[in-house]
Amino acid sequence: MIPTPLMPTVIINTLLSFVKDSSYALRGPDTVGVIIPMYNEEAGARRALESLLYQEQAADELVVSINGGRDATLDVVLATLRENGYALRDSGRLAALQASVQQWHHPSRVPVTVINYPGQTAKADSINNAVLSGLLASDRVLVVDGDTLVERSFIRELRDHFYRLTIRHMGGKRQVVIEDYGVQSGAVMSYAEAGDSPAKRFVSLAREAEYAFGCMLKAGQAKQLPGGPLASSRLYTVVGCGFVARRELFPMPSNTKTEDHDFTLAAQNVPPSSGRVALEALQARGFRVVIDGLEHGPQALLAEDDDIVLVKSGHARFVERARTYTQDPPHLNGYVNQVERWHGGGQQNFLKRFGGALRGNVRYTVWSSLTENLAGVLLVSLIPLGLALNYGNPSIGLPPATLLLGLLIDLIMTALLVGYGFYRYARAPGASPAAALWAALGHSLRTLAPYILLRYLNPLIYLASAWTVIPEFIRERRGRVVLGKAAWERPKVRRASATQRLLGPALLGLAIGAWAAAGLAPRLNPVNAQAWRLVNSSSAAQINALWEAHDFKPGATLPALSAPETLVSPGAPALLLAVDKSGSVSAYCDLSFTSNIAKEKVARRTLAAYGQPENYRPLGPGHLLTLARLAPLAGLLDTAAQTYDVSGHLLLRVLINESYLDPLAVGQTGDYGLSQKTADAIAMLKALSSNPLNRLFNPRLFATPFDLFDPDFSICAGAAKLAWAVSQPEATSDRKTYALYINPLHGLVNGRLSPIHEPLTESIIRLIPMVQALADLFAAHEHGLTLTDTERRLMAIATATREGQLSVEQAYRQVYQVVLAAEIPDAEMYQRLFTELFVDYYSSDSGLLNSQVP
Incomplete structure (x- = not known):
């Protein structure tokens, strides 16, 4: 997306983010399995793996999928397991997956399975293979990218959002609704290392502001109100480097550039199902309700005669307290290529759903995103034309002063929203309001300028993505080509992007358009400039x-409009000051x-x-x-x-x-x-x-x-x-x-x-x-x-x-x-x-x- 402060959905989601969540965490018996797809992740594999091995609340199983690659990712993973006390228990090959499999065991930690593909394998395919083959058998599947660090409380925080209990009073009667959520997304923040290049640091700072902005937006997108069009989540995408989903929602779509976005929409498009459940059944299954941070049996909150409805949905929860940290591109070229892939995936996911059967929340999500992205592209594209029109004819077009005012308003609104995002991020784990405000101020001052500068590249990148995606989609629909599946990797290596190819024609087109607009302007509204x-x-x-x-x-005078150089007849009314003592008639x-x-x-x-x-x-x-x-x-x-x-x-x-x-x-x-x-x-x-x-x-x-x-x-x-x-x-x-x-x-x-x-x-x-x-x-x-x-x-x-x-x-x-x-x-x-x-x-x-x- 191209998030700008005055877009309608930004305003709506900002307001929704203030709505208090009145539900209770209901901890159930669901098991959690983790899968870490890795492709050329030699540099970050150790940190990512160790952050999952030492969770406060361990996962039930962990799968590391080495999806081919050219570096020593597999060696780093195996060395990390050995250094942390793991021993190889079993190894073999799965012919169906054309991959080797190793089982690693530790006496007190999560068991680890390592799948090694000899050739390049798509991320979505590697996840689906692990789930569908039974190598990952848990009720909930947690997907974490191979370079992502997660906080020690990550799994524990996510577990509290598998089930949420809400008490409603309808017509004088009390109704208890337990929702079994399909998807839970963690929050993300960029992390940088000592020795990072200035370019990488610049991109990282911009991304920090973007993630803070996104934290606030996702909180609003996932907010559900009782009844009406906002009763379902409208999450545009989970944080792809760290999210969990109910097992039955798999397999993950694998025919777009952004499988996490595709999966988010597909999950939220699943119609909810509901049924009655008795208090005794909840107790028997081991459910525990969390009240003021302490676990209690469900009877602490519920009564035997309560009408308890269990809703199973594909709705998404955004968990601000579940923190992940990811590495961002080391240079502008990598940033452009990454954003190109994100935008291209969003466009593919719109096109594949165009004309399909969509639930209202998903239809709203894809159409509002498309509309606001196109509006952003159009707005930025029209700015030089508006300036050119005004240059040629000051009565029309966009005056520079108006543009500067608009940019100032945009800057102020962006600063407020980014600052609020940082404030929420700091407050989520329990920081005091004063400490959170101070932290938000510091982060905003450091990150706002890089964020705004890179944000204005988004319209061009969006067009460049469409330049590639739309022809591919047309060819696919005509049966001329089937989109292949490929593993994507971190944008570390510099490579040509569609944006670079489009930049020259775009600038030339804008220059020609501006020249034509300036020449045409006097005829559009003839006026003395x-x-x-x-x-x-x-x-x-x-x-x-x-x-x-x-x-x-x-006799009714208008006030002086400028300071007098010399007053004529001081103190006299302005009317008919006909004779100046200096001799002037007027x-x-x-x-x-x-x-x-x-x-x-x-x-x-x-x-x-x-x-x-x-x-x-x-x-x-x-x-x-x-x-x-x-x-x-x-x-x-x-x-x-x-x-x-x-x-x-x-x-x-x-x-x-x-x-x-x-x-x-x-x-x-x-x-x-x-x-x-x-x-x-x-x-x-x-x-x-x-x-x-x-x-x-x-x-x-x-x-x-x-x-x-x-x-x-x-x-x-x-x-x-x-x-x-x-x-x-x-x-x-x-x-x-x-x-x-x-x-x-x-x-x-x-x-x-x-x-x-x-x-x-x-x-x-x-x-x-x-x-x-x-x-x-x-x-x-x-x-x-x-x-x-x-x-x-x-x-x-x-x-x-x-x-x-x-x-x-x-x-x-x-x-x-x-x-x-x-x-x-x-x-x-x-x-x-x-x-x-x-x-x-x-x-x-x-x-x-x-x-x-x-």
Whole structure:
């Protein structure tokens, strides 16, 4: 499996591992026989054999099967027996097995049978031969690998899980259920030796974390709840180097790469059988119940009239206190080959059961494993494609920050689960919580990094295994080949693996896929990449939260988004900080604030600069209404245009089209003020104005609380956004520029006006004659040409505002007088301004005069 913390079965089994086992150990009369298959195990044979000879509770018989090989495994086994006081009692040959057999005897220890095959023999076949021939005749068969050390309590701990007694209360009645379990698996941990190479030590550390993780998972997989889908064990595989099974469950399947996994599934697929049993029968057979660690007769817990049901099942128990220690591959090549075999065996065991009759627990086990393995492979495979998509188009794919967050979450969850696995492992034999926690912390710190690094190889290894297994399965189903049986040995020798063969094509495929994804990304969701990054900058979440909570009414300010460089009128509200004592007309826009642009030789960008005085003609009623609305804003407009080096002519057209110069304008999609600002626009401008390397750097724009209906802020923000739009390479016309202003993300699609925004930009062209007439008027006024009386009065107000002699509010009040006198049909807008926007908070030292609505 590829265990990752957020897979559903990992979560389920982690939770199940916390469920307390309320059953009692019931020790029965069953005999236990041990078989140790060995193939080229010269280095570890002595330790493995001696760990079984000196058990606290000895086995009833022990068989060592030498399955061929090229080394001196047989000599080591025989020497070990002699050195430990064993004597050869009998020897001979079994023609049926084509093997020699020796019987070894010790006066006080378990009798040992040594089977020696002259040629290579499969592990499963050697086990089956010993069981079916009667050389191993015990009720329970304990399989231990030839390099595995077992603790002295190993057999004793396993015996306590052959039978488990549970007392249930159903409908007011007491029922006793005794389950005769088919399989018991011990726990495993890696062991290293002094002098191990760094590579072997690295693999061993990774495996320690994997085994701790597996200890926790197996505890959950073997947990049974009363009734429902979790009433049966769902163990994916026993620990192959040390498990015991009821004799009748043999023979062990031998046509897959992982016979222990195959055997686990086959055993759990056996339907349970049950029958009543009397208390006297239990006593007669010698059953003893364990209560608080002490043996008692069953009558200590049971009564004569108890309804006792004996269930015989193939269910599995995971025994954390039964400890084994195994050697792991000495190098990465060996690790890859071993994991290849494990994954390949799992795939074979799924394929051989596909479409077959399976019990629900086995069906769940094989399908959930396959699904989560494929999900893991898909997830890891999609990461580079997701990154490539995001590289080509930041609006889609997997942002690097999201990947890093996911990896961090994975790291934290893995650390917690591995740490919990180590904690359980330490607690099982009786360590105190504090000691177990300390041990878990130390083991986690040492093993977590190697485990995570090697874990990310698993998807590739899984694919490599499938690359071999699936064609073999197809050929077998077609009758073209019969899978042979072979002995497997420890992955000590370096040999080529399917993973190595697949690595190059896999990397090439990912590279081609990533290149194609990056190239295709802009067409999947056409978007302005720079705008996307700006809109989704680090301050976007803060701005969106403020937006959701804000009461959008005139005078309701949003808080400052950045620290002020220099405050304008300290202590005053942000609304209409129109006259800076430094001489700036605007509190937000001035060339001294945008030093990057100030360093350039910027052309004159005021509205008058675009006019031709000789073309001046008196304005008609509609244009005159627009001039009246423009007069209080003219100084702010010219300052903003000059500050951001944008055309005052274009900026005015944008403002007219956005709001018709109404400071209180509210759009249908959450747009506010003269320049119709949205949350995305504010996030974008915040990112632009906060970057000292950006041409549009303006630390004053968000240095103080601001009001979206404030004409000063809105015009300055509008000019900043327009300046960004103008700077885009695709903005080759006013219409394209305005499309980017309206929607920086989707205004242009592959350099062309989007179908949605094309009709919206036509007005920016239709406004040219009116704005040009206004520009000609401003130029004529600068040149001292004669204007109409109403035009002259409005231009005088505009000039006074530009020169700081009038505040914006005062200008609006004076314009209102002109509007009334000239009977311009726009009085209602000014009345709304005076009742909703402007308040009498100006002090005498601000340079502004109190004024009342006429």
